[in-house]
Amino acid sequence: MGDTGALARRSALVEGLxxxxxxxxxxxxxxxxxxxxxxxxxxxxLLVTGLDFVAILLMFSQVDSLGGWSMPEVAxxxxxxxxxxxIADLVLGSMxxxxxxxxxxxxxxxxxxxxxxxxxxxxxxFALRRLGRITQGAVVLGYALVSVxxxxxxxxxxxxxxxxxxxxxxxxxxxxxxxxFQILVQDASExxxxxxxxxxxxxxxxxxxxxxxxVRGVTFMLPLAFxxxxxxxxxxxxxxxxxxxxxxxFASPLVAAVCCASAGLAWRSGLRxxxxxxx
Amino acid sequence: xxxxxxxxxxxxxxFRRYAxxxxxTAAGVFTNTVFGVILVYTYLALWDEKPHLGGYDQAQAxxxxxxxxxxxxxxxxxxxxxxxxxxxRIRTGEIAVDLYRPADLQLWWLAGxxxxxxxxxxxxxxxxFLFGALFFPMALPTELTLWAAFLVTLLLATVVSFAIRYLVxxxxxxxxxxxxxxxxxxxxxxxxxxMVLPLNAFPGVxxxxxxxxxxAAQIQMPADVLMGETDPLxxxxxxxxxxxxxxxxxxxxxxxxxxxxxxxxx
Numbered sequence: 326m327g328d329t330g331a332l333a334r335r336s337a338l339v340e341g342l343x344x345x346x347x348x349x350x351x352x353x354x355x356x357x358x359x360x361x362x363x364x365x366x367x368x369x370x371l372l373v374t375g376l377d378f379v380a381i382l383l384m385f386s387q388v389d390s391l392g393g394w395s396m397p398e399v400a401x402x403x404x405x406x407x408x409x410x411x412i413a414d415l416v417l418g419s420m421x422x423x424x425x426x427x428x429x430x431x432x433x434x435x436x437x438x439x440x441x442x443x444x445x446x447x448x449x450x451f452a453l454r455r456l457g458r459i460t461q462g463a464v465v466l467g468y469a470l471v472s473v474x475x476x477x478x479x480x481x482x483x484x485x486x487x488x489x490x491x492x493x494x495x496x497x498x499x500x501x502x503x504x505x506f507q508i509l510v511q512d513a514s515e516x517x518x519x520x521x522x523x524x525x526x527x528x529x530x531x532x533x534x535x536x537x538x539x540v541r542g543v544t545f546m547l548p549l550a551f552x553x554x555x556x557x558x559x560x561x562x563x564x565x566x567x568x569x570x571x572x573x574x575f576a577s578p579l580v581a582a583v584c585c586a587s588a589g590l591a592w593r594s595g596l597r598x599x600x601x602x603x604x
Numbered sequence: 605x606x607x608x609x610x611x612x613x614x615x616x617x618x619f620r621r622y623a624x625x626x627x628x629t630a631a632g633v634f635t636n637t638v639f640g641v642i643l644v645y646t647y648l649a650l651w652d653e654k655p656h657l658g659g660y661d662q663a664q665a666x667x668x669x670x671x672x673x674x675x676x677x678x679x680x681x682x683x684x685x686x687x688x689x690x691x692x693r694i695r696t697g698e699i700a701v702d703l704y705r706p707a708d709l710q711l712w713w714l715a716g717x718x719x720x721x722x723x724x725x726x727x728x729x730x731x732x733f734l735f736g737a738l739f740f741p742m743a744l745p746t747e748l749t750l751w752a753a754f755l756v757t758l759l760l761a762t763v764v765s766f767a768i769r770y771l772v773x774x775x776x777x778x779x780x781x782x783x784x785x786x787x788x789x790x791x792x793x794x795x796x797x798x799m800v801l802p803l804n805a806f807p808g809v810x811x812x813x814x815x816x817x818x819x820a821a822q823i824q825m826p827a828d829v830l831m832g833e834t835d836p837l838x839x840x841x842x843x844x845x846x847x848x849x850x851x852x853x854x855x856x857x858x859x860x861x862x863x864x865x866x867x868x869x870x
Binding site: 362365366369370372373376377379380383384386387388389390391392510511512513514515516518519520523526527530531533534535536539 | 625626627628630631632634635638639641642645646648649650653654657781783784787788790791794795800801805806807
């Protein structure tokens with residue numbers, strides 16, 4: 326009995342991933358129809374997302390350190406957060422159209438299709454142009470990794486990919502939770518921007534810049550700090566503004582798993598409470 | 605007289621149209637407040653490191669942040685105002701209906717955008733600004749004349765902002781698709797308006813350049829007038845000059861577009 330249950334769950338996951346791949350592939354093909362337009366929008370996406378980094382560059386054109394952190398150190402925070410967020414944005418970034426789909430009634434169509442709704446809505450308007458953000462984040466990360474003054478150990482090297490994957494999962498969870506919230510309040514897709522884009526902006530600056538209460542909030546309540554702040558502070562050998570045990574630097578995957586589970590619960594309860602507009 | 609009433613009605617329509625989406629407005633207020641808090645801390649760290657950067661003290665830098673959040677939607681800094689609808693109407697060919705109307709195309713859209721801006725200001729801009737004033741030290745004047753002068757710069761800023769976006773939207777007559785120009789509008793808007801950093805804190809020659817571009821009329825000028833950093837008359841002259849130049853350019857492009865371009869039909 327337990328075996329068949331597990332099997333059913335696994336096949337649902339496989340089914341979901343397959344549906345996601347098919348829908349995303351369709352959108353990729355459709356955007357590739359206008360190849361020049363695609364190249365231009367990727368480039369534009371790269372520039373738009375690069376503006377955050379331009380802000381940091383402009384700041385460092387005036388000062389040598391920000392909150393006690395040097396340029397390469399801030400760039401490391403930036404590169405980690407921007408790349409992790411870029412991955413999440415590519416995978417689930419189009420979920421803010423959910424509210425519009427509920428309003429115009431087309432969400433009902435997704436519900437009757439024989440594929441998981443989350444996979445369908447996640448892949449909806451899949452935009453390959455979002456590679457621009459990942460590219461831009463990765464370039465800054467590359468610069469940071471070669472210029473930052475760190476005594477690299479095996480653990481520290483390993484933490485870099487762990488941060489990127491865990492960070493992407495944490496941001497993905499935010500997108501899913503935001504989508505669940507949109508089922509309740511359709512017009513409020515901007516609320517999730519405060520957490521996704523806002524969180525990404527927050528994490529690009531050193532934690533020492535912010536008030537202790539804010540740091541506590543994003544460490545314990547909405548654990549964004551595990552995307553980069555906490556592990557990166559360990560890599561750089563810098564004290565974290567609020568006292569945390571050393572193992573916390575390695576807790577990102579665990580935090581990501583918990584975020585994922587909570588987002589899943591939120592999504593399910595959101596979906597259960599859905600009422601069609603009837604139009 | 606009669607046409608004045610017409611444009612007033614269009615402006616009221618713009619205001620009411622945006623006022624319909626209450627949940628979206630509340631969400632926007634929340635988002636602007638969160639971004640304001642994040643930016644305030646980064647600016648405080650920057651001004652802590654380099655006091656009097658750009659001639660501002662810390663309280664003035666904080667004021668600038670909250671004013672930016674207040675004007676972000678009001679002036680459609682990254683786009684999303686009247687130009688979005690205009691582009692769509694040009695793309696679908698519905699613009700033909702607008703051209704038939706016994707009203708001036710540019711004034712019609714300006715009136716609608718002013719109505720939108722007024723609602724975004726009252727519904728979405730004021731609350732984050734008050735939040736900032738309540739929880740952070742700000743450099744707000746006590747003289748009523750400065751506040752009055754500030755309101756005048758806001759009106760002029762709205763016109764300049766519209767004039768830029770109108771000009772950009774008309775390009776769709778030739779391009780047929782607004783995706784690229786929208787991106788350009790977003791990048792230039794955010795960067796040159798001083799959303800990333802106050803323009804007076806930009807270094808060297810770059811600073812000299814960005815401070816004379818039309819986008820300087822949007823946040824920098826109202827901020828400097830409010831905080832008594834510049835002579836209001838100088839600010840008015842700067843804003844009005846750009847408004848006239850850009851609106852005139854918009855008219856030229858508009859007449860070229862309506863004379864030479866075949867409207868998309870369906």
